[in-house]
Every structure is written in structure tokens, then in C-alpha cells.
Amino acid sequence: MKKLNDATPLTAERFVAQVGIISIQSRIEEDSPLNRRWTIRSEVGDTVYTVDGYAGDFGRPRGADTDILMALETLFLFQGCPANNTVTTTAYEIVQMVYQNTSGVLYKRLRESLLRLWRVGFMVALGDVPADSTWGRFSNTSLSLISSIQFWTQGRRHDSPELHDLEAHGKLVIRLSEPLAASIRAGYYQNLDRKLLMDCKQPVARALYRMLQAHRPADDTLTCRVADWGGRCGIINTDPRKIRRTLESAHKELQALGYLAGVEYTGQGATQEITYRFTPVETAPALPPPDAEGLQLLLEVKVARDRAEEAARDYSLEQIRRAVTYVKSRKNLRSSGGLALDILRNPDKYELPEVMPTRSAEKVKQAAQVATQVLEANHDAEFQAQQATLLALDSVSQWEGSKSTIRFLAKGVLSEAGFDQLEGQCRAGQISAVEFSRQLVARTQKADLKAYLLAFAEEHGLATVEAARRAAQGRPRG
Known part of the structure; x- marks a missing residue:
């Protein structure tokens, strides 16, 4: 049995998805008691945990808030996991990452999302309770996601600050909580299919995908009570029929994209169960040996050996060279291995240098020096936004x-x-x-x-x- 002190950090991205800290619902009634306080209780083997959520004036995080949080985690990793736990960006950059659109109303939504993520707090009670006992000892820990936000707005002098508009290119600084930042540095984040996320048109489908991926078992079949799954997804209504309606569109989209092979319901009323059948991921019958040079390059930038071996099998030597060259060109990285793996998995997020096939260390060093400034300068999502911020x-x-x-x-x-x-x-x-x-x-x-x-x-x-x-x-x- 996994002891408590061996458990994954509670703010790890996978755990955040598992316990439904952010509701998959796009809207929650403002006057609903569950918009301010909610409880999720789960048992897995001998481990029992309860999550109590406490939201501020802005209500429980929901819908696209999970996309916002993921964007912040990605930027934190991209910026080298700064020691002060901050993400320095602009509203424009986050809106582009999340919505691929720059409509004015999206800046209002971004501001509301950031405030919800800032004001929410949790108490997690985690304990080991033997099956033959009704008593256990629980560890209780308070958690948060964002500790502070700084942003620029514009508006009339005498208007309430709530009526001011968020500046698209104004400097936006978000400080992540210490546990969340530490878990990202340690590499505790979900290995999600970014293309699938991009193909999901609805926030509820993206949120459900993250939830399902966090719970996906080895045999690709997940069964639980509908009422329990609804609570885990942050669906406020406990009526199984309404839970099914809330999930229906997301189910159809994830099946159409090939992630889910089927969704089945059995039973009736409070005991009704839902079964998810995942489309199996094809794997090779035998693993080839990892490319020796690719493995060595990944180990040099502190990728853990097991992940380095996997990456050296899955990606070409040229891809690995380009990723490692980019990582080595960055300064003051706190998680160089994590950045290298993210580049390999999501190359479209980065403008990577063309690495010459030579193995000369001096030429690789020269390429890295050139890449440092050219990449930082020409990356629209970073350099242009930074320049606009500096001009102000x-x-x-x-x-x-x-x-x-x-x-x-x-x-x-x-x-x-x-x-x-x-x-x-x-x-x-x-x-x-x-x-x-x-x-x-x-x-x-x-x-x-x-x-x-x-x-x-x-x-x-x-x-x-x-x-x-x-x-x-x-x-x-x-």
C-alpha cells in the first residue's frame, strides 16, 4: 500500500484533475450553495480522501478556467520555472493560447477566470483506513493554486475598478502557489495529447478529457456510479438524468475524435453506473533499444533515465538535437528536462533551430548561441507581447x-x-x-x-x- 509520505504532491496537475477542483460546467448558478462550498469524497483501496472546496466572491472555478490554469502551467515551464514562482506574460498571450481568438469579451472572461483561481482554496484530508476498521488517521492540508495576481486596466477615473478593461498588452504577473510551482518543477504534470485538446471545440469536452485521462485505468475500462462521477466532475446537480445531459455533448465529441470507444449506462436511480471504454493505444510488441546518442543528449539536460530512454525510442535524433539545443540556449532553467520533453511532445509551441548534422561540440555551441536570441526575439507569443509591454x-x-x-x-x-x-x-x-x-x-x-x-x-x-x-x-x- 502506498504510504502518505510517498504520495504524489496534492497540487500535481493529475491530482487536480482527479478530484474535480475545477468544475467541467461552463456555468454555475450564482446563488447555488455549491458555488461557494463543496465536498468530494473518494476511496481507492485502503486510501480515503476528502476535498473541501471554498470559493470566494467570484464563485467556484469552472469551464475554461481549467484551460487558463493549464496555460499558466505551460508558460511557467516554458519560462524555466522561475525561483519566485511567477509567470510573466500578457492577457493577449493567454487569450491566444486558450481561445485562439482576440475578441474583446475574452479579456473579461480571462479576468474573471484569474480571480476565481486566485480566490479558491481547498482542504484535503488524506488517510489510510484498513478495510477491517472504521477508524483511521488523516493528514489535513490546505491548498491553493494562485497566491497573487498583478495586471493593468484602463477606465474612467471615477468608475469602479470592476468596470475597467483589462489591457491586452499590459504586463500580467501571476504568482503560483509554492506547492503547485514545486510540483511542476518536479515533473508532476499530465501527459496530455495537445492535438486532441486543440481539436476539442467545447470547454466541457476538454475538461472531461483531462478528468478521464487522470482516471484512465490500465485495462481501458472505467466504471463508477453516475452520481459519484458527477460530483467528481464538479456537476452541481446530483440527479443522474441531469448529470447525463450535462455530459452528453462531451461524450459525443470525445467519441467522434476517437478518444472514447463507447459510453454505457447500467441500472437506474441513485445506483446507476457509467462505464467508459477507451480506445486502446497501439503499442509495439517489443521495444527497440533507445538511440545511444539521443539518450546521452537527453541525460545531459537532466531528463530522467526512464523518460529519456522512452523519448530516444519515440523521436528521431534530429528532433532530440533540436530540442536539446534549444534547452541549452535558455538561461536559468529550473526544469531543463521537463522543457526538453515538452518540446518533443509539442514542437508546434516552439520555434526551434535547424541543427546541423555535425557532432562538433563547438558548432552545437555556436548554434545554441544564435538560437538564444533569434528564438526569443522572433517568437510572436513572447517577444512581441514583451515589446508592447516594455513600450508602456x-x-x-x-x-x-x-x-x-x-x-x-x-x-x-x-x-x-x-x-x-x-x-x-x-x-x-x-x-x-x-x-x-x-x-x-x-x-x-x-x-x-x-x-x-x-x-x-x-x-x-x-x-x-x-x-x-x-x-x-x-x-x-x-
């Missing part, structure tokens, strides 16, 4: 947000004295650091980058390496 800030903040880009691309042309002069002019507002970095990025793949930098330096009186070298060569020897 003062000149000092613009410099702080752009200096790493400028230093990387201007290295070898501007001298240290030139960088100091540039910093002074940017901080004083004489040069726009954001615009200058944009101009450099636009020339990263062109031959005129150096010429542009030299002309810019001459125009603004910035010291260059070339000028310093000429001066040194012309200085008389003493």
Missing part, C-alpha cells in the same frame, strides 16, 4: 528589459565604454532601447547588422571595439 514603461524600465538583447547582438561591435554610453542615453530617454533592440533583431539574419551598428554608434557618439583597436595601433610605443 519608463525609459529606465525599457532599458532593463532590452539590455540583454542589445548586449548579445551588439557584442563585438560596441566596446564596454560604448555600452556604458548607450545605457546612459537610453536611461535618459535620448534613445529608445525597445526600438533599438527591434532594429537589431530585424537584422540578425541579414549581412548589414554590423554596418548598422557602426553607423548607429557614429551617429550617437558610442565607442566601438574597432575604434579602440585603431587607436591602440596608432598609439606610439613608449
